[in-house]
Amino acid sequence: MPELTGHLGEGVAADTETEVELTVNGRRRRIRVEPRKTLADAIREDLRLTGTHLGCEHGVCGACTVLLDGAAVRSCLMFALQAAGSELTTVEGLSADAASLTPLQRAFREHHGLQCGFCTPGFIVSATAFLAENPQPTDEQIREGLSGNLCRCTGYQGIVRAVRTAAAELAQTAGAGKDSQP
């Protein structure tokens, strides 16, 4: 193996971490992060919620979408510090386990709305916010509403069908006066 003298650094970094407190999937959490750390990295590394994915880190692909105080945001475009005091919902917060899937999650499975699954959490979080805002969308509205998320595997066929199906199911349960959380 080559001699590395002259190519090794000290490996010591200054500690400029700041404390951030926020509500994550219904629980109060406190983390220490560098001021420049993105919310996405803090979610994945400090909160250890790796369902939020990074597909571009420049706000186009939507894989890192989370709900911040109910609104869908791209966590790669925010600093973790900016989320202080907020209520954060990640994909892990939508269902506790495989037995308590939301209608949207069930519809993604039923309609083959995913293949590799990497973009899927972003789609599900985005579509959850979309359906909360627009419970009875037309097909065109669905396609528009999903156009901020990129999928490379499915050609969007199953994704559009899944959102359509979930909307119909939610409309039915809302009509029956039941819980209409997407």
Place this chain on the structure above:
Amino acid sequence: MTVETSAAPPGPLGQAAAARWIGQRMPRREDPRLITGRGRYVDDDQQAGTVHAAFVRSSVARGRIAGLDISAALAAPGVLAVLTAADVNSADHQLWYTMTGPDQRAPGRVLADGDVRYVGEPVALVIAENRYLAEDAVELVDLEVDPLPPVLDMEDALRTAERVHHELDSNVAAALPPVEIPGLAERFAGAAHVFAETFRQHRYLCVPMETRGIVARWDPWTEQLELVLSGQGVHEPRLFYARLLGIPEDSIHVRMGDVGGSFGQKMFPMREEHAVVIAARVLGERPVKWIEDRVENLISGGHAREETLRVEVAVDDAGVLLAGRAHHRENVGAYPVPGNGQNGATSAGMFPGPYRWAGPGSVGYSGQAIYTNTCGHCAYRGPWMMETVGREQMMDVVARGLGIDPLEIRRRNVISRAELPFTTPTTLVYETVSPAETLEQAAELIGYQQFRRDQEQARAAGRLLGIGLSLYVEPQFGFGILGTEAATIRVEPSGKVNVYMSTGSHGQSVETTMAQIIADEMGVAIADIRIIQGDSRATPYGAGTGGSRTGAIAGGAAHAAASAMREKVTTVAGRLLEAGPDDIEMADSVASIKGDPDGPSVTLAQIAAAAYLNTDALGPDVESGLEVSKRYKAPVFMFSNACHAVTVEVDRVTGQVRILRYVISEDCGNMINPMVVEGQIAGGVAQAIGGVFYENMVYDADGNPVTTTFMDYLLPTAAEIPDFEYGHVVTPSNTPGGYKGLGEGGAIASPPALLNAVSDALAPLGVTLTEQALGPDKILALIENADTGRRSL
């Protein structure tokens, strides 16, 4: 919408006890973890003590490295090491892939050394406590390059005295020289009509949503290299890194969790991954992680499809193909992966496609793979597909030239099932294809004749409507390292069925489809089956998932292993039920006597307990335990086929193309899971819609990539992709289960279908279309040029 026809007699479904799961649109077993954010991708591996790599890359396309000062980076906070070529490009490294072998015309290196050969080429890597600090230090590395004139264009590369690789005597990476075919020139000379055209394709990128990534850890105490990576299989990385590091293969343990897409890009590890592995080996103990960012993925993750195909065909007055000749040029960039990046040899074999031509000696094919100072070529879904892109556009050129409808000219040339087995002019033998049948089904589904009537009315009203057809035959290779896959089945003492497979799923639903096969073949409850892949220590050797081979080849292994296991299970069950193995029926993990469903029975758990824990009761002639390993050797070639039919409307004012309907009629033999089949097709077609209309990797005149983000390299969204309609023609193959591969076909046939549809729409303007990408600006320019041309007449 889906239509299914099975005009051919259904083939044998392997030896399956009962087809209960095979053929079902069964929801995927992978999904629960993936829809809840509980998948495990490479970046989710967060081992304690992990350090992070970032690369210093060339910003010059070609030049000599005049200076490389790493001192400021070394002194930066959190930096553990800055490694350059001197540290990692050791002379005893072997840098070649199992599939392509060593190749003197494929210069390889881990980091740039002495010179740089494309923008994005890795020159040094920084290892730091986190990625932020690593990137900070990358900025502090002072790389000085004296630029040289870059070689960017294929034509220029053939003419210039400048060399992409100064070690070589030319810029030709690989040639496929023209072969003198006796009588071919005479066939052309004697034909009623000869057409010639050159078709161009631009740079398309794979763009998996998960970029490349690797975590490497060298344990100096056990002398083991632990790799977690995002790939298409674990065994090639293990062999590759054993050669690269000069250590035994069994010192390397490779694991893959969930993989966020690949499309060919991750079939082989690339230079950045090599550098990280070497860094981990050099540094020792701490895991080194590199997760590619999107800009790196776009500029250095491998490019594809920048090709030209010159096609000449000779036809009679009826449009019957008498002879063909093609010359193929492929831009393979500076460092293609694997080997020299050439796909022309495969394209040559497949060029005759679904048409008869005129027997042996009626088709010739030559080509060159050409080095340029751009990012190297990598495999992308159907890497040889230029043959279909050129041939199918040529069919429409001929049709238009002779005034014959494109559907009709295909009917006059297409091979039907009645002609099988059919030997192509390139000596491939089709045994179970159905090109004519898919052509008719697609024409029927899209309402071809009605569309022609609608189109005529629309044209009269000044609207530009078009229809495009494309036929292809998709090969699945069963030779060399692609020839076999394996499955090991262990029925555990509890009766649970663990299946260890050589596959490397990155979205193909392997955990579902293989379980469907095993459940039927063994007669066990599907919930009892677990498919295990992506672990080089646990799973048998295989080339991984790629080349549309998993359904037929890994499926063949699953059939073979499950069939052998069923024999073992029924033998033990026979002892327990006092019956012969042939009298035992397995269903839902319960063995009973055939014809006596209400009689005595034993569960698989009871059978397994006997086989492992009460072996003396089995008798001397029954092997204890329930373990089986089977390897399936595929035929050298297998073929599936399809016809794509698409209708479009071109907006004269905006240049925008709207896809009205898109129909795919395909024949992949028996379908294990039609939902998965349609999903694979849809993904491929969407990639082609992206490629033809939106995606275009562009370099400027200095060799700088200009489409380096998703704001410039445009992927299609749900708003751009229409609903697809499917038809299935089922001609079972001769493999166990009667399956054929189809993973790549969606992306192969679709570009020419779309191009032909746009050409047809623009035909009234006298526009000839031979180039992509078709952004609105390009379409508008074509329309305006046509208008100007008309006015000047």
